[in-house]
Amino acid sequence: MSSDLIIDVSPSEVVIALLENKRLVELTREKSGAKFAVGDIYLAKVKKIMPSLNAAFIDVGYEKDAFLHYLDMGPQFSTLNKFMKIASSKKNRISSLSKIHSLPDINKEGKVTEVLKAGQNILVQIAKEPISTKGPRLTSELSIAGRNLVLMPFSDKVSVSQKISSTEEKNRLKKLIQSIRPKKYGVIVRTVAEGKRVAELDQELKRLVAKFETTFQKLKIATAPALIVGEMDRTTALLRDIYTPTFNSIIVNDAAVADDIADYIATIAPEKRKIVKTYKGGQPIFEYFGVDKQVKASFGQTVSFKNGAYLIIEHTEAFHVIDVNSGNRSKAGVDQETNALEVNLAAAEEVARQLRLRDMGGIIVIDFIDMHGAGNRQKVFERMKEAMGDDRTKHNILPLSKFCLMQITRQRVRPEEHVETAEVCPSCKGTGKVMPSILFTDELSSKVNYIFKDLNKKSLTLKVHPYVAAFLTKGIHSIKRKWAFKYFRRITVEGVNAYSFLEYHFYDDNLEEIIL
Template sequence: MSNELFISSTEKGERIALLQDKRLIEYHFDEAEHQFSVGDIYLGTVKKVVSGLNAAFIDIGYEKDAFLHYHDLSPNILSLNAYTKGILNKKPFSKRLKGFKLKPQIDKLGKITDVLTKGQSILVQVVKEPISSKGPRLSCDISIAGRYVVLVPFANAVNISKKITSKQERQRLHKMLSSVKPENFGVIVRTVAENKELDELQKDLEECVEKWEKGIFKLKKAKPRDRIVSEMNRAASILRDMLNDNFDNVVVDSKDNYEKLKALLQSIAPEKLKILKFHNGKSKLYEQYGIERQLKSLFGRSVSLPSGGYLIIEHTEALHVIDVNSGNKSTREEDQEATAVNVNKEAAREIARQLRLRDMGGIVVIDFIDMKQAANRKEINSVLKNEMKGDRSKYTVLPITKFGLAQITRQRVRPEMNIVTKEKCPSCNGTGSIQASITVTDLLENHLDHLMEKQNEAKMSIILHPFLYAYYREGVISRQLKWYFKYKKWIKLIKDSSLGITEFHFLNAHGEEIELK
């Protein structure tokens, strides 16, 4: 399995595509002026404490106050608040927390009013970017992510990733990190740290501590709303989190990006420098590697499957719905059940890919083709879970019901990625249906009759779609001519192709539109 990362720079930001075996599996757009990224640490101000929600609203500079729930407070929030207050008041606290006396941990079932007060300065970290009408979601469980470890200030535990299953390896990593971690810092050991030597882990840990120290130095002179620690950009974080022996290429088309990623690779994996390449060809990066074509075919409402089946993906405020259809699939399977199983397998693989690609979060309901046998439903569920393993977001996959419905919850920390591949029809506004033409003509003539007979308009024009224009002008004795005989006044017709087929407008003698009631 080969991984390739392609980064294309534009005026508005960076387009980032992650390919696995030449298939697009992740796509991101990192805006140039984007703020409030996941992992950023801010000095915020408590604007409101809401006991009914057991939460607080924090001002970190976004147009809407960010949300902080009690459950997102660190158990060591009292230590964090005391340290933050001391640093802001110029107390001589060590940036490495040496000698700092930790406060008691808070009660898991406590109240936020016992911890925070209005107007208080507080150090917070963005865990979910602003999405739709909601502001950022915050946490006070501060952490600094490295390649192999995550540094957690004001804690002492060493925790190992659950994906490292070897008991011997877990014990080895725990013993090594316990011996080198600084005082008053906890450590979370990431999956990629498996089988790594102490010097690599210690170097990564030191880099995280240095990042924390720089943030505390900045905090001493900080004002409310200031960003204290910045998370690295999206491309760099993907490299940091996913770089392994399966990474074959990292291709960029910007010299600035090339130099930044070169410095990153030099720091975290010097042996991988050869995979970084600079694209300066005549054709655009995404077009040369076929990424543009994949983007256009993968972000529509309908997504085709290799066998001829297809998915229909619908988005609502509450959840996402995916319908699996067999389409024109014609195979040699002996019965309908076998066909359903094969299409559903293909669909499960594509759905796992689509969730990552579009970064769909919240509740996802999938309507698979009905399968009578429970064993087949279990098999499809296994395929779906297996394909979801590569997803870096937290997720839960529930068993498929006897009605063929699968439910997935998936964490979303950034706005959903969407690329417009269609425009709404101006006539039906995306509903797929328009007024019947006979109804349109009746409606137009009813309005015309009212204006001519009741309002006695002197001179009038009608602007309408070319189809309606042709309808009223056809024949030797056209409908337009019949109007002349009826009303004893000539009514001018003006065609306008920008109108929908069911649209029309009446103008008076001064060329002003007549409001229809």
């Protein structure tokens, strides 16, 4: 399986599209200057204790208070609190966790009022980003994630990913980490560490420890609420988690971001640095690589997937519902049960893709086409498990009921990706009425005249729907050529498939849009 990463960088956001075998499977957006990402560590202040929930509301600087449950504080909460007080002290000269004496673990069955009080400063980490009307969800079991390892301060445990099947390799990695880890640090060995040498793991471990120990200096000058350790940007974090040797290319439309990604790739796979390329084409990067078209086809309430079959996807505050429909799909001479099985097997693969693509979390209920055979229901269940094997998000799949309903629970750590595929007509602005089409070229001519005469632009690029582009450029005496001779300026007309019929945009010689 080949994988490609297409990254669209704009002043307001970075959009990352992951393609597997040229098919869009993940789409993530990161707003410029975005805060409260999963993994960020904050010095926060306890705002309100909720004994009935055995939890507390915490001020991390977000508009709504974050939520911390007692069970998410972690057994080493007392030691973490002690560390925070020592590190925040102006007289502190301690620069290593090994010099801090550990306190006993907090009681598993304890109450939040026993360890927290309003106004108290604590160290917390974002476990879930703000979603809908809810603020961030927090944990005090801090962790610093790397490519091969996850560092767990204040812990002494070493655990190895269950996805590593070889018992011999698990034992090797566990012994290796136990021999190199510093005191007061636990480590989780990730799946990609399989087969890695001690030098590479030791280098990464030292880098993660150094990253965490910057908190000693930051806590001295920080005032709650304040960001203490920031997770790397979403682009690099995604690469850290999903990069595999099967990556064919990573294509970015920004040279500076491409250099940053190339530098990161060089640290984890030096021989793959050359797969990072800068896109310099005139078309928008997502349009050139066909991402825009896949986005329009994959989002929305109805999604077609095979031979006329389609999914209907509905969202509620409580859960998501997906209905499988065979549409007009039918095969002569094939009984209903076989036909239903074929549609359901194909639907399982598309549902798995949709869950990753939209990052749907919580409870998902799928209504498959009715099948009477228990063996056929088991086949659909197995296909779903196989299709979701590449999904990194924690999930649990239950077998189909006799009514062919399947329930999936999938961890939700950030808001669901939503793309509105229905567009308001840019010509009529939703009114249902447009100017006479015979006057459309007159409007364009008027604006071209204004751009050259009043704004004194040296050249011009006009982007329109391909049909309009063909009309403007057809023949020897085309409208485009008449404009060029009239103003003695260079004019380029480009067709953009994503535009609606009468939509148009003007760009100057620096390819910056001219707002009229």
